[in-house]
Amino acid sequence: EKLILNGRLMDRENASIDIEDRGYQFGDGIYEVVRVYHGRLFTNELHLNRLFLSAEKLSLRIPYTAQELTAQLEKLVEANGVGTGIVYLQFTRGAAKRKHHFPEKSETTYVAYTSELDRPLEKMKKGVKAVLSEDIRWLRCDIKSLNLLGNVLAKQKAVENGCYEAIQHRGETVTEGSSSNVFIVKNDELATHPATNLILNGITRQVLLDICRKQGIPVREEAFTVDDLLGADEVFITSTTSEVMPIVQIDGKMVGDGAPGAVTRKLQHAFEREINGLSAQ
Ligand code: PLP
Structure with a gap:
Protein backbone atom coordinates (compact mmCIF):
# COMPACT_ATOMS: atom_id res chain seq x y z
CA GLU A 1 0.00 0.00 0.00
CA LYS A 2 1.31 3.39 -1.05
CA LEU A 3 0.95 6.80 0.54
CA ILE A 4 2.29 10.27 -0.09
CA LEU A 5 4.59 11.87 2.46
CA ASN A 6 5.70 15.41 1.65
CA GLY A 7 5.04 14.95 -2.03
CA ARG A 8 6.76 11.57 -2.35
CA LEU A 9 4.90 8.36 -3.19
CA MET A 10 6.20 5.58 -0.89
CA ASP A 11 5.28 2.37 0.90
CA ARG A 12 3.26 2.95 4.06
CA GLU A 13 5.71 1.00 6.26
CA ASN A 14 8.56 3.33 5.24
CA ALA A 15 6.75 6.51 6.29
CA SER A 16 7.59 8.17 9.62
CA ILE A 17 6.54 11.37 11.37
CA ASP A 18 8.58 13.29 13.96
CA ILE A 19 7.24 12.98 17.54
CA GLU A 20 7.46 16.78 17.79
CA ASP A 21 5.27 17.30 14.76
CA ARG A 22 2.80 20.06 15.65
CA GLY A 23 -0.07 18.02 14.24
CA TYR A 24 0.69 15.32 16.82
CA GLN A 25 1.30 17.68 19.76
CA PHE A 26 -1.14 20.54 19.17
CA GLY A 27 -3.53 19.36 16.47
CA ASP A 28 -1.94 22.25 14.57
CA GLY A 29 -3.04 21.26 11.11
CA ILE A 30 -5.87 20.72 8.67
CA TYR A 31 -7.28 17.85 6.64
CA GLU A 32 -9.69 16.84 3.91
CA VAL A 33 -11.51 13.63 3.03
CA VAL A 34 -12.21 13.24 -0.68
CA ARG A 35 -14.49 10.52 -2.04
CA VAL A 36 -13.36 8.15 -4.75
CA TYR A 37 -16.09 6.74 -7.01
CA HIS A 38 -15.35 4.65 -10.09
CA GLY A 39 -11.63 5.10 -9.36
CA ARG A 40 -11.94 8.87 -9.75
CA LEU A 41 -11.81 11.76 -7.26
CA PHE A 42 -15.28 13.25 -6.64
CA THR A 43 -15.68 17.06 -6.25
CA ASN A 44 -11.92 17.30 -5.74
CA GLU A 45 -11.79 20.98 -6.75
CA LEU A 46 -14.27 21.96 -4.02
CA HIS A 47 -12.28 20.02 -1.40
CA LEU A 48 -9.01 21.65 -2.44
CA ASN A 49 -10.66 25.10 -2.40
CA ARG A 50 -11.73 24.47 1.21
CA LEU A 51 -8.28 23.10 2.07
CA PHE A 52 -6.62 26.32 0.87
CA LEU A 53 -9.23 28.39 2.76
CA SER A 54 -8.55 26.45 5.99
CA ALA A 55 -4.79 26.91 5.46
CA GLU A 56 -5.19 30.66 4.96
CA LYS A 57 -7.27 31.03 8.15
CA LEU A 58 -4.42 29.39 10.13
CA SER A 59 -1.50 30.99 8.21
CA LEU A 60 -0.42 27.51 7.25
CA ARG A 61 1.67 27.20 4.11
CA ILE A 62 0.77 24.61 1.49
CA PRO A 63 3.76 24.35 -0.80
CA TYR A 64 1.79 22.99 -3.77
CA THR A 65 -0.79 24.28 -6.21
CA ALA A 66 -4.23 22.67 -6.48
CA GLN A 67 -3.13 21.25 -9.85
CA GLU A 68 -0.03 19.65 -8.32
CA LEU A 69 -2.04 18.16 -5.46
CA THR A 70 -4.66 16.80 -7.83
CA ALA A 71 -2.02 15.10 -9.97
CA GLN A 72 -0.44 13.54 -6.85
CA LEU A 73 -3.77 12.31 -5.47
CA GLU A 74 -4.79 10.81 -8.82
CA LYS A 75 -1.47 8.95 -8.95
CA LEU A 76 -2.00 7.65 -5.41
CA VAL A 77 -5.53 6.40 -6.14
CA GLU A 78 -4.24 4.61 -9.20
CA ALA A 79 -1.22 3.13 -7.40
CA ASN A 80 -3.50 1.64 -4.73
CA GLY A 81 -6.16 0.54 -7.22
CA VAL A 82 -8.97 2.22 -5.28
CA GLY A 83 -12.42 1.85 -6.89
CA THR A 84 -14.80 3.07 -4.17
CA GLY A 85 -13.13 4.69 -1.18
CA ILE A 86 -11.58 7.85 0.16
CA VAL A 87 -8.39 9.84 0.08
CA TYR A 88 -7.40 11.39 3.41
CA LEU A 89 -4.99 14.32 3.20
CA GLN A 90 -3.50 16.26 6.06
CA PHE A 91 -1.17 19.24 6.40
CA THR A 92 0.45 20.28 9.68
CA ARG A 93 2.70 23.17 10.66
CA GLY A 94 5.54 20.66 10.79
CA ALA A 95 8.11 19.61 13.38
CA ALA A 96 9.75 22.05 15.79
CA LYS A 97 10.79 22.26 19.44
CA ARG A 98 7.58 22.23 21.48
CA LYS A 99 6.34 25.79 22.02
CA HIS A 100 2.76 26.91 21.52
CA HIS A 101 3.44 29.84 19.18
CA PHE A 102 4.29 29.33 15.50
CA PRO A 103 7.90 28.19 15.04
CA GLU A 104 10.15 30.63 13.17
CA LYS A 105 11.10 27.86 10.81
CA SER A 106 9.20 24.70 10.08
CA GLU A 107 8.35 22.71 7.00
CA THR A 108 4.71 21.74 6.42
CA THR A 109 4.18 18.01 6.91
CA TYR A 110 1.89 16.60 4.25
CA VAL A 111 0.44 13.10 4.27
CA ALA A 112 -2.11 11.52 1.93
CA TYR A 113 -3.34 7.95 2.02
CA THR A 114 -6.27 6.00 0.65
CA SER A 115 -8.82 3.66 2.13
CA GLU A 116 -11.41 1.42 0.50
CA LEU A 117 -14.89 2.44 1.69
CA ASP A 118 -18.22 1.20 0.37
CA ARG A 119 -21.17 3.50 -0.08
CA PRO A 120 -23.61 3.11 2.89
N1 PLP B 1 -19.32 19.00 9.48
C1 PLP B 1 -18.30 18.40 10.10
C2 PLP B 1 -17.96 18.78 11.49
C3 PLP B 1 -17.54 17.41 9.44
O1 PLP B 1 -16.51 16.81 10.04
C4 PLP B 1 -17.90 17.05 8.11
C5 PLP B 1 -17.17 16.04 7.35
O2 PLP B 1 -16.61 15.10 7.84
C6 PLP B 1 -18.99 17.68 7.52
C7 PLP B 1 -19.67 18.67 8.23
C8 PLP B 1 -19.43 17.34 6.12
O3 PLP B 1 -18.53 17.85 5.18
P1 PLP B 1 -18.29 17.18 3.77
O4 PLP B 1 -19.61 17.12 3.08
O5 PLP B 1 -17.33 18.08 3.09
O6 PLP B 1 -17.72 15.81 4.02
Whole structure:
Protein backbone atom coordinates (compact mmCIF):
# COMPACT_ATOMS: atom_id res chain seq x y z
CA GLU A 1 0.00 0.00 0.00
CA LYS A 2 1.31 3.39 -1.05
CA LEU A 3 0.95 6.80 0.54
CA ILE A 4 2.29 10.27 -0.09
CA LEU A 5 4.59 11.87 2.46
CA ASN A 6 5.70 15.41 1.65
CA GLY A 7 5.04 14.95 -2.03
CA ARG A 8 6.76 11.57 -2.35
CA LEU A 9 4.90 8.36 -3.19
CA MET A 10 6.20 5.58 -0.89
CA ASP A 11 5.28 2.37 0.90
CA ARG A 12 3.26 2.95 4.06
CA GLU A 13 5.71 1.00 6.26
CA ASN A 14 8.56 3.33 5.24
CA ALA A 15 6.75 6.51 6.29
CA SER A 16 7.59 8.17 9.62
CA ILE A 17 6.54 11.37 11.37
CA ASP A 18 8.58 13.29 13.96
CA ILE A 19 7.24 12.98 17.54
CA GLU A 20 7.46 16.78 17.79
CA ASP A 21 5.27 17.30 14.76
CA ARG A 22 2.80 20.06 15.65
CA GLY A 23 -0.07 18.02 14.24
CA TYR A 24 0.69 15.32 16.82
CA GLN A 25 1.30 17.68 19.76
CA PHE A 26 -1.14 20.54 19.17
CA GLY A 27 -3.53 19.36 16.47
CA ASP A 28 -1.94 22.25 14.57
CA GLY A 29 -3.04 21.26 11.11
CA ILE A 30 -5.87 20.72 8.67
CA TYR A 31 -7.28 17.85 6.64
CA GLU A 32 -9.69 16.84 3.91
CA VAL A 33 -11.51 13.63 3.03
CA VAL A 34 -12.21 13.24 -0.68
CA ARG A 35 -14.49 10.52 -2.04
CA VAL A 36 -13.36 8.15 -4.75
CA TYR A 37 -16.09 6.74 -7.01
CA HIS A 38 -15.35 4.65 -10.09
CA GLY A 39 -11.63 5.10 -9.36
CA ARG A 40 -11.94 8.87 -9.75
CA LEU A 41 -11.81 11.76 -7.26
CA PHE A 42 -15.28 13.25 -6.64
CA THR A 43 -15.68 17.06 -6.25
CA ASN A 44 -11.92 17.30 -5.74
CA GLU A 45 -11.79 20.98 -6.75
CA LEU A 46 -14.27 21.96 -4.02
CA HIS A 47 -12.28 20.02 -1.40
CA LEU A 48 -9.01 21.65 -2.44
CA ASN A 49 -10.66 25.10 -2.40
CA ARG A 50 -11.73 24.47 1.21
CA LEU A 51 -8.28 23.10 2.07
CA PHE A 52 -6.62 26.32 0.87
CA LEU A 53 -9.23 28.39 2.76
CA SER A 54 -8.55 26.45 5.99
CA ALA A 55 -4.79 26.91 5.46
CA GLU A 56 -5.19 30.66 4.96
CA LYS A 57 -7.27 31.03 8.15
CA LEU A 58 -4.42 29.39 10.13
CA SER A 59 -1.50 30.99 8.21
CA LEU A 60 -0.42 27.51 7.25
CA ARG A 61 1.67 27.20 4.11
CA ILE A 62 0.77 24.61 1.49
CA PRO A 63 3.76 24.35 -0.80
CA TYR A 64 1.79 22.99 -3.77
CA THR A 65 -0.79 24.28 -6.21
CA ALA A 66 -4.23 22.67 -6.48
CA GLN A 67 -3.13 21.25 -9.85
CA GLU A 68 -0.03 19.65 -8.32
CA LEU A 69 -2.04 18.16 -5.46
CA THR A 70 -4.66 16.80 -7.83
CA ALA A 71 -2.02 15.10 -9.97
CA GLN A 72 -0.44 13.54 -6.85
CA LEU A 73 -3.77 12.31 -5.47
CA GLU A 74 -4.79 10.81 -8.82
CA LYS A 75 -1.47 8.95 -8.95
CA LEU A 76 -2.00 7.65 -5.41
CA VAL A 77 -5.53 6.40 -6.14
CA GLU A 78 -4.24 4.61 -9.20
CA ALA A 79 -1.22 3.13 -7.40
CA ASN A 80 -3.50 1.64 -4.73
CA GLY A 81 -6.16 0.54 -7.22
CA VAL A 82 -8.97 2.22 -5.28
CA GLY A 83 -12.42 1.85 -6.89
CA THR A 84 -14.80 3.07 -4.17
CA GLY A 85 -13.13 4.69 -1.18
CA ILE A 86 -11.58 7.85 0.16
CA VAL A 87 -8.39 9.84 0.08
CA TYR A 88 -7.40 11.39 3.41
CA LEU A 89 -4.99 14.32 3.20
CA GLN A 90 -3.50 16.26 6.06
CA PHE A 91 -1.17 19.24 6.40
CA THR A 92 0.45 20.28 9.68
CA ARG A 93 2.70 23.17 10.66
CA GLY A 94 5.54 20.66 10.79
CA ALA A 95 8.11 19.61 13.38
CA ALA A 96 9.75 22.05 15.79
CA LYS A 97 10.79 22.26 19.44
CA ARG A 98 7.58 22.23 21.48
CA LYS A 99 6.34 25.79 22.02
CA HIS A 100 2.76 26.91 21.52
CA HIS A 101 3.44 29.84 19.18
CA PHE A 102 4.29 29.33 15.50
CA PRO A 103 7.90 28.19 15.04
CA GLU A 104 10.15 30.63 13.17
CA LYS A 105 11.10 27.86 10.81
CA SER A 106 9.20 24.70 10.08
CA GLU A 107 8.35 22.71 7.00
CA THR A 108 4.71 21.74 6.42
CA THR A 109 4.18 18.01 6.91
CA TYR A 110 1.89 16.60 4.25
CA VAL A 111 0.44 13.10 4.27
CA ALA A 112 -2.11 11.52 1.93
CA TYR A 113 -3.34 7.95 2.02
CA THR A 114 -6.27 6.00 0.65
CA SER A 115 -8.82 3.66 2.13
CA GLU A 116 -11.41 1.42 0.50
CA LEU A 117 -14.89 2.44 1.69
CA ASP A 118 -18.22 1.20 0.37
CA ARG A 119 -21.17 3.50 -0.08
CA PRO A 120 -23.61 3.11 2.89
CA LEU A 121 -26.41 1.91 0.59
CA GLU A 122 -28.40 -0.13 3.12
CA LYS A 123 -28.38 2.65 5.73
CA MET A 124 -29.34 5.26 3.14
CA LYS A 125 -32.37 3.17 2.22
CA LYS A 126 -33.62 2.51 5.74
CA GLY A 127 -32.42 5.64 7.52
CA VAL A 128 -30.48 5.86 10.78
CA LYS A 129 -30.93 7.11 14.34
CA ALA A 130 -29.41 10.22 15.94
CA VAL A 131 -28.95 11.68 19.42
CA LEU A 132 -28.92 15.34 20.38
CA SER A 133 -25.69 16.66 21.87
CA GLU A 134 -24.79 20.11 23.20
CA ASP A 135 -22.23 21.69 20.85
CA ILE A 136 -19.19 22.33 23.07
CA ARG A 137 -16.71 23.04 20.27
CA TRP A 138 -14.68 26.20 19.69
CA LEU A 139 -15.93 29.11 17.59
CA ARG A 140 -14.01 28.37 14.38
CA CYS A 141 -15.82 25.27 13.21
CA ASP A 142 -15.50 26.65 9.66
CA ILE A 143 -11.86 25.52 9.67
CA LYS A 144 -11.38 21.82 8.94
CA SER A 145 -8.74 21.49 11.65
CA LEU A 146 -7.27 18.42 13.32
CA ASN A 147 -8.69 19.53 16.68
CA LEU A 148 -11.67 17.20 16.78
CA LEU A 149 -12.21 16.38 20.46
CA GLY A 150 -15.64 18.02 20.59
CA ASN A 151 -16.64 16.00 17.53
CA VAL A 152 -15.08 12.82 18.97
CA LEU A 153 -17.03 13.15 22.24
CA ALA A 154 -20.28 13.84 20.38
CA LYS A 155 -19.85 10.80 18.10
CA GLN A 156 -18.97 8.64 21.11
CA LYS A 157 -22.27 9.67 22.71
CA ALA A 158 -24.06 8.61 19.53
CA VAL A 159 -22.35 5.22 19.48
CA GLU A 160 -23.01 4.61 23.19
CA ASN A 161 -26.69 5.22 22.47
CA GLY A 162 -26.78 2.88 19.49
CA CYS A 163 -27.01 5.80 17.07
CA TYR A 164 -25.27 6.69 13.82
CA GLU A 165 -24.77 10.40 14.44
CA ALA A 166 -24.94 13.11 17.09
CA ILE A 167 -26.80 16.26 16.07
CA GLN A 168 -25.20 19.18 17.88
CA HIS A 169 -26.96 22.32 19.11
CA ARG A 170 -25.75 25.53 20.78
CA GLY A 171 -28.58 26.15 23.21
CA GLU A 172 -31.70 26.12 21.05
CA THR A 173 -29.88 26.41 17.72
CA VAL A 174 -29.05 23.28 15.75
CA THR A 175 -25.56 23.61 14.25
CA GLU A 176 -24.37 20.39 12.58
CA GLY A 177 -23.59 16.73 13.13
CA SER A 178 -20.35 15.50 14.68
CA SER A 179 -19.08 14.80 11.15
CA SER A 180 -21.94 15.94 8.93
CA ASN A 181 -24.29 18.81 8.10
CA VAL A 182 -27.97 18.71 9.04
CA PHE A 183 -30.98 19.51 6.84
CA ILE A 184 -34.65 19.58 7.78
CA VAL A 185 -37.68 19.47 5.50
CA LYS A 186 -40.93 21.15 6.52
CA ASN A 187 -43.85 21.54 4.08
CA ASP A 188 -41.51 20.67 1.15
CA GLU A 189 -39.08 23.44 2.12
CA LEU A 190 -35.53 22.73 3.23
CA ALA A 191 -33.48 24.50 5.87
CA THR A 192 -29.87 24.14 6.94
CA HIS A 193 -27.57 26.22 9.14
CA PRO A 194 -25.84 29.03 7.18
CA ALA A 195 -22.11 28.66 6.44
CA THR A 196 -20.87 30.74 9.38
CA ASN A 197 -18.04 30.15 11.88
CA LEU A 198 -20.33 27.72 13.76
CA ILE A 199 -20.28 24.96 11.12
CA LEU A 200 -18.05 23.38 8.54
CA ASN A 201 -19.32 24.28 5.10
CA GLY A 202 -19.59 20.69 3.88
CA ILE A 203 -18.85 19.91 0.27
CA THR A 204 -21.81 17.51 0.15
CA ARG A 205 -23.90 20.36 1.64
CA GLN A 206 -22.70 22.64 -1.18
CA VAL A 207 -23.43 20.03 -3.86
CA LEU A 208 -26.89 19.51 -2.41
CA LEU A 209 -27.68 23.24 -2.26
CA ASP A 210 -26.64 23.42 -5.90
CA ILE A 211 -28.94 20.54 -6.83
CA CYS A 212 -31.83 22.28 -5.03
CA ARG A 213 -31.21 25.56 -6.88
CA LYS A 214 -31.08 23.77 -10.24
CA GLN A 215 -34.26 21.82 -9.50
CA GLY A 216 -36.12 24.77 -8.00
CA ILE A 217 -36.45 23.12 -4.57
CA PRO A 218 -36.75 25.89 -1.96
CA VAL A 219 -33.93 25.97 0.62
CA ARG A 220 -33.31 28.45 3.39
CA GLU A 221 -29.77 28.75 4.74
CA GLU A 222 -31.06 29.82 8.12
CA ALA A 223 -30.53 28.57 11.63
CA PHE A 224 -33.37 26.48 13.06
CA THR A 225 -34.13 25.27 16.56
CA VAL A 226 -34.17 21.89 18.28
CA ASP A 227 -38.00 22.15 18.28
CA ASP A 228 -37.96 22.75 14.50
CA LEU A 229 -35.75 19.67 14.15
CA LEU A 230 -38.01 17.46 16.25
CA GLY A 231 -41.12 18.77 14.48
CA ALA A 232 -39.71 18.41 10.95
CA ASP A 233 -41.37 16.24 8.29
CA GLU A 234 -37.96 14.89 7.26
CA VAL A 235 -34.39 15.18 8.55
CA PHE A 236 -31.21 14.14 6.78
CA ILE A 237 -27.49 14.62 7.19
CA THR A 238 -24.86 15.05 4.49
CA SER A 239 -21.19 14.19 4.35
CA THR A 240 -18.52 12.87 2.02
CA THR A 241 -18.76 9.36 3.45
CA SER A 242 -22.48 9.30 4.40
CA GLU A 243 -23.77 11.11 1.27
CA VAL A 244 -27.48 11.96 1.84
CA MET A 245 -28.42 9.97 4.96
CA PRO A 246 -32.03 10.00 6.28
CA ILE A 247 -32.44 10.45 10.04
CA VAL A 248 -35.57 8.56 11.09
CA GLN A 249 -35.31 8.82 14.88
CA ILE A 250 -33.87 11.49 17.23
CA ASP A 251 -33.44 10.83 20.96
CA GLY A 252 -35.86 7.91 20.60
CA LYS A 253 -38.57 10.03 18.94
CA MET A 254 -39.71 9.23 15.41
CA VAL A 255 -39.05 11.80 12.66
CA GLY A 256 -42.19 12.16 10.50
CA ASP A 257 -43.59 8.67 9.97
CA GLY A 258 -40.27 7.03 10.87
CA ALA A 259 -39.20 6.26 7.30
CA PRO A 260 -37.02 8.22 4.82
CA GLY A 261 -39.20 10.94 3.28
CA ALA A 262 -40.01 11.75 -0.35
CA VAL A 263 -37.86 14.91 -0.55
CA THR A 264 -34.87 13.09 0.97
CA ARG A 265 -35.24 10.23 -1.50
CA LYS A 266 -35.51 12.63 -4.43
CA LEU A 267 -32.28 14.32 -3.33
CA GLN A 268 -30.56 10.95 -2.89
CA HIS A 269 -31.39 10.16 -6.52
CA ALA A 270 -30.12 13.55 -7.70
CA PHE A 271 -26.90 13.04 -5.73
CA GLU A 272 -26.50 9.59 -7.25
CA ARG A 273 -26.60 11.20 -10.67
CA GLU A 274 -23.75 13.52 -9.64
CA ILE A 275 -21.72 10.49 -8.52
CA ASN A 276 -22.27 8.90 -11.90
CA GLY A 277 -21.09 12.04 -13.67
CA LEU A 278 -24.54 13.18 -14.69
CA SER A 279 -25.23 16.68 -13.44
CA ALA A 280 -28.63 17.77 -12.17
CA GLN A 281 -31.06 18.66 -14.96
N1 PLP B 1 -19.32 19.00 9.48
C1 PLP B 1 -18.30 18.40 10.10
C2 PLP B 1 -17.96 18.78 11.49
C3 PLP B 1 -17.54 17.41 9.44
O1 PLP B 1 -16.51 16.81 10.04
C4 PLP B 1 -17.90 17.05 8.11
C5 PLP B 1 -17.17 16.04 7.35
O2 PLP B 1 -16.61 15.10 7.84
C6 PLP B 1 -18.99 17.68 7.52
C7 PLP B 1 -19.67 18.67 8.23
C8 PLP B 1 -19.43 17.34 6.12
O3 PLP B 1 -18.53 17.85 5.18
P1 PLP B 1 -18.29 17.18 3.77
O4 PLP B 1 -19.61 17.12 3.08
O5 PLP B 1 -17.33 18.08 3.09
O6 PLP B 1 -17.72 15.81 4.02
